Each structure stands twice: as structure tokens, then as C-alpha cells.
Amino acid sequence: MGQPSYQASNALIYLTYGAFLVTGVWIAWVWRGQSKKDFLANNRTQKAIPLALNFIASALGSGILFTYPEIATIAGVQGLVVYALSSALPLLAFGLLGPIIRRKCPEGFVLTEWTRQRYGVIAALYLSILTLITLFIYMVAELSALQQIINALTGLNGLWAVIAQCIVTTIYTSLGGFRISFMTDNIQGTMVVGLIVIGVITIGVETKVDRNLVDSSNLLNASLLGWQLIYILPVAIGTNVFFISGFWLRTFASKTDRDLRIGTSIATVTVAIILTLVGVSGLLAAWTGAWPGDPPQAGSIAFFLLLEQLPAWVVGIVIVMTVSLSTAAFDSLQSAMVSTGSNDLFRNRLNLWWIRLAVVLLIFPVAVVALKSPSILQIYLVSDLVSASSIPVLVIGLSSKCYWWRGFEVVVGGLGGLLTVFIFGTIYYGNAKDGANLLVLEQSLYVDDWSAFGAFVAAPIGGLLWGFGAFTMRISVQWMLAKVRGHRFDAFDRPPAADPSFFTGSRERSFDENEPEPATVAKTPSLKGKFL
Numbered sequence: 001m002g003q004p005s006y007q008a009s010n011a012l013i014y015l016t017y018g019a020f021l022v023t024g025v026w027i028a029w030v031w032r033g034q035s036k037k038d039f040l041a042n043n044r045t046q047k048a049i050p051l052a053l054n055f056i057a058s059a060l061g062s063g064i065l066f067t068y069p070e071i072a073t074i075a076g077v078q079g080l081v082v083y084a085l086s087s088a089l090p091l092l093a094f095g096l097l098g099p100i101i102r103r104k105c106p107e108g109f110v111l112t113e114w115t116r117q118r119y120g121v122i123a124a125l126y127l128s129i130l131t132l133i134t135l136f137i138y139m140v141a142e143l144s145a146l147q148q149i150i151n152a153l154t155g156l157n158g159l160w161a162v163i164a165q166c167i168v169t170t171i172y173t174s175l176g177g178f179r180i181s182f183m184t185d186n187i188q189g190t191m192v193v194g195l196i197v198i199g200v201i202t203i204g205v206e207t208k209v210d211r212n213l214v215d216s217s218n219l220l221n222a223s224l225l226g227w228q229l230i231y232i233l234p235v236a237i238g239t240n241v242f243f244i245s246g247f248w249l250r251t252f253a254s255k256t257d258r259d260l261r262i263g264t265s266i267a268t269v270t271v272a273i274i275l276t277l278v279g280v281s282g283l284l285a286a287w288t289g290a291w292p293g294d295p296p297q298a299g300s301i302a303f304f305l306l307l308e309q310l311p312a313w314v315v316g317i318v319i320v321m322t323v324s325l326s327t328a329a330f331d332s333l334q335s336a337m338v339s340t341g342s343n344d345l346f347r348n349r350l351n352l353w354w355i356r357l358a359v360v361l362l363i364f365p366v367a368v369v370a371l372k373s374p375s376i377l378q379i380y381l382v383s384d385l386v387s388a389s390s391i392p393v394l395v396i397g398l399s400s401k402c403y404w405w406r407g408f409e410v411v412v413g414g415l416g417g418l419l420t421v422f423i424f425g426t427i428y429y430g431n432a433k434d435g436a437n438l439l440v441l442e443q444s445l446y447v448d449d450w451s452a453f454g455a456f457v458a459a460p461i462g463g464l465l466w467g468f469g470a471f472t473m474r475i476s477v478q479w480m481l482a483k484v485r486g487h488r489f490d491a492f493d494r495p496p497a498a499d500p501s502f503f504t505g506s507r508e509r510s511f512d513e514n515e516p517e518p519a520t521v522a523k524t525p526s527l528k529g530k531f532l
Contacts, residue, residue: 004312004319009154012316016323017164020184024172024331027183031176036352039177040339041109046182046253051263052270053189054182054332055091058246059271060192061138061329062322063145064278066300067380071229072282073291073299074446076219078226080279086233088272090241095264098251100398109252110245110336112344115410118397120531123407126414128344130390134243134383135337136366139330141379143370146326152304153319161323162370166363169331173338174359178249181335188328193270195321200277202317206310209287217286225446228453232445235456236384239391243383245336281306337362381441388459389417393467403494407531408474413467420462421455428454474532495530 004012031038046054072080105114112131116124146165147158172180214220241247254260285291285302290309297305307315338359342348350358393413396405418439426435428451437443438455445452475491482489 003153003155004316006154006156008312008316009156009319012319013150013154013156013161013323014164016320017168017327020188020327021168021171023187024168024180024184025175027180028172028176031179034176034179036348036355038179039352039355040342040348041249042179042182042253043107043109044253044255046250046259046263047255048259048262048266050182050186051250051254051259052266054185054250055094055247055264055267056270056274057185057189057192057328058244058250058332059087059091059267060274060325061142061145062149062326063141063380064275064325065149065303065322066145068275068279069282069285069302070299071446072219072279073286073302075223075226075229076217076221077283078222079229080276080282082226082229082233084272084275084279086229086237087275088268089234090238091247091264091268091271093238093241094247094251095261097395097398098254098260098264099257102252102257108343110248110340110343111242112245112340115394115407116344116529118529119407119410120529122531123410123529124344126407126411127390127394128340130386130414131243131245131340131344132337134240134387135245135333135340137379137383138244139333139337139366140370142326142330142333143367144372144379146322147371149304149322150319152301153307153315153322159371162367165323165327165330166367169327169334170360170363173331173334174356177355178253178335178339181246181331182250182253185328185332188324191324192321192328193274195317195324196274196277199314199317199321202314203281203284203306203310206314207284207288207306208309209284210289213287213289219283219286225448228450232453232456235388235460236381239387239460240380240384242391242394243387245340246332249336249339278303334359334362378441378444381445382439385421385439385441385455385459386414386418388456389421389463390414392460393417393463396467404492405471406474407529409467409470412470413463416466416469417459417463420458420466424454424458424462425451478532 003009068080068083071083075082101108101111101114105117108114108117110131112124112128115127143162143165147162150156150158150161172184251260254263282291282299282302285306288306288309290305291297291299291302293305307318338355341358342350342355390410390413393410396402397410421439422432422435424435425438426432429435429438438451441452441455443451478491479489481487
């Protein structure tokens, strides 16, 4: 590989971090007088283009340099296209469901707040725990990916880049919160798009494809795994995005519903194109003979094997792109973690300085776990399986016709979905140990059998079956109690509608022409969601 010199690599890495630190601190200084509310969220303030850049920056991350080329080497063009579309299209859900949730919960800024209003405290805490664990997992995966990429690209110890990133993002995020994360993501999102375009053009010009390898690779042909992924990935990724609070913070930050729809649409198209282009590097690595190599190497490093054939200045562009990708994703996860914890666990009663301290303290366990360098793909898959079991039973409550659905069904359904995966695995493998291992997808997603496919079928279907079973049991118990105690059976009574004065947000906001402005009179008590 035309690897940059030791001095050049260090300069590229740390000058990029330095630029982000100066920018972040400067923005934090400009907005130093912001309130705690603005530190945690920025409801109804952002237009379409900044939203699009933020969704792009938050949806990527440096891990894409491993996962998308890898799937291209395993499932070919079919798997790559499915993976890219499955990752990008769920962003449209925020444009579709975001306006509904904002109308139902206008003062919220994360999904868990709507869950509390709709399903009660217990269900909200259950979802909050899953959300915080997911955010923690994503932060670990991001730092783990960064360390491995810096090692591969430069030969330097990636530990120091991880430490630098933790220090930089923690400083400006603790000073400015979500507002700083949003504004820096605008810059980083623009940089990432530009650098990827430059990188793709450069790799396309410099790479020499062997046409004989194209035919012999079979990567243009459909495969069993490719067909399985058409179901697995939309379910896995489409449900998992609901746990990413950073997306919800940006959803609530949109000035109007129209801005939200435009922003998510632009982001969806852009992210799909970027992920496809990054994944094509796996195909090019196979078609140039760079992968699998001698001795054979894992498909996850196909991108870096391809870079070995390119000039040092191309690698330099990729280094800056990696730092930008990772920083943009990581600060979004940091601010989302703190905003979610403050809202869900402390009900936003903490002093702003305690919240800033939480940003600092959070980074230590994340960094320690990340340095163990676990499998990035497996980290994501465990989170995906949990979301696949929990989200289907949760979103039933978005429909006003399903007013009878309670938090009890959400919790039982979510846990029951995971139990169903264990039961399926035990039956499929013939023993409980392998059934338990399926819960963490120990054999990864890319196996030549039906285990992973069965797990992602069992999780949502099992969750729904357990949820409706819990609903039947709850209704039966409530009916019997009503008969025994002589009370009226009211389990199917429609709850009263919220008063228009439920919204108490700022009067300084913009609306769609066809969107009625909610009243801003004195606050009335909010309706409490029911767990039972």
C-alpha cells in the first residue's frame, strides 16, 4: 500500500481532530448562554438541508468501511444492494412517523417520552434501558472500528486516535450539547460527502479490474444468503433505527413537517448512494485480485486490501474521511445518550453542570469496552435482534384505533420475542446451549444455513404472539376482577382526548401552511399512559 509516512499520517489525523475541536469549542462559546432545554434538544428550529446533512452524518460512521465491503465479498451485488437500501430506507420512517409522534407528544424530543405518555412509566423505562444499551453498543462499535481502521491504514497504534476522538468530542459536546452536535454534523456531513465523492472517483481511476476475475468470482449472481438478506436486513435495521435517539432528536428539531420529509428524503437517497459506493470496494477488491489474497483474508478488510494497490495520497484522503465519519457519528451518539438519560431517568431535573459531567463520565466505560475490539458486525446484530422483538409490539400504539393496547403487552411481547428466538434455536440445533448462542448470533449473519433467518423471523413474530397473548390474559383477568368486585368492565373504553392546551412549547415556531398552530395557553395535566 502506498502508505503515508508516519509523520504525514499523524498530521492528517490530529490536524483533523484539532480542526473539529476548535470549531466545536468556538460554536459552544457563541452559544454559551443557551438554556438546559436547548442543551438537550432544539425542537422545531431546523430547516430541511441541515436536517439532511445531520441524518447523513448520523447514519454513517467509520464502521461502514468494514461491513459493506464485507457483504459484497460474501453475497455479491445482490447482498450489497439489499444492505444499502435496508440501511437507507428506514430514514424515511422518521419523515412518515415523526409528524404523528410530534403531534401526540409535542414537548418530547425522544421516542421514550411518547412511550411514557402512551404506555406508562414501566414501559417507558423498559424502552429507555434498551435505547441506552443500544446507544452504548453503537458507541463501542464506532470506537472499535476507528481503532482497527487507523491500524490498517497507517500502521500506527489506533489507541491514540481513539483517545483523541474521545477527548475532542467530549469537550465540545459537554460544552454545547445537542446544538453543537447538530452544527458540527452539518460541517462533518458536508465533508464526508465531498471526501467520499473524491475517494470514489480516485479509486475508480486508479483501480485496474481483471475481467476474468469478474466472471469467476460469481459475485454478480444471486445466492441463498442474498435472498435471505432481503428479509433479514430490512427487519433488523428497520426496527433498530427506532432505538437511535439521535435520529429522534433531529426529527423533533425539524422546523416543519415538510422540512422533515424533505430532509429525510435527501438523506435516504444520499446514504443509499454512499453505502453502495463504499460496498463496491469489496467487489473491486475481488475483481482486482487484492482479495482474498495469499493467505486468504477476511472480507471485512477487503477495502483496505484494495487500498494497498493505490497511491499514498489516496490513503491520505481516506484517513481524513475516516476521522470525519467517526467523529460525526460519535458526537451524535454522545449527545443522544445524555439527552435520553436526562429525560428518561431524571426527568430533566438535573442541573446543567451535572449533565455536562455525565457526558465526561460516560466516555470511560465506552472507551474501555471498545479497546477490546469485539466483532463490529456481531455488536450490531445483537442490537438488531433485540429491536426486532420489541419495536413491532411498540408501534401498534401509534394507531388511535388500537387504544386498548397497553404497556404490559409491549414489555411481555419484547421479552417474549427473545425467548422465542431461544426456543427456535434450541429446536433447530437440538440443544439449549446453541439456542442461547443464537441470541448473540455467535456464528454471525453470514452462515450457510437458516439459523440467522429463523432468528429474525422468530423475534418479531414471537414478540407479536406473546404480546397478543399478554393482551388476552390481561383482558381476561380484568374482566374476572370486574365481575368479582361488581365494577364496570372498562378495559375497552376509549381514553379521553388530550386538551389542545396540552402543548406548551414556544410561540416562536414555524408551521406548514396546512398545519394548524396548537394553542399555547396554560398547561393542563398530561394524560398518563397505562401499563395495565
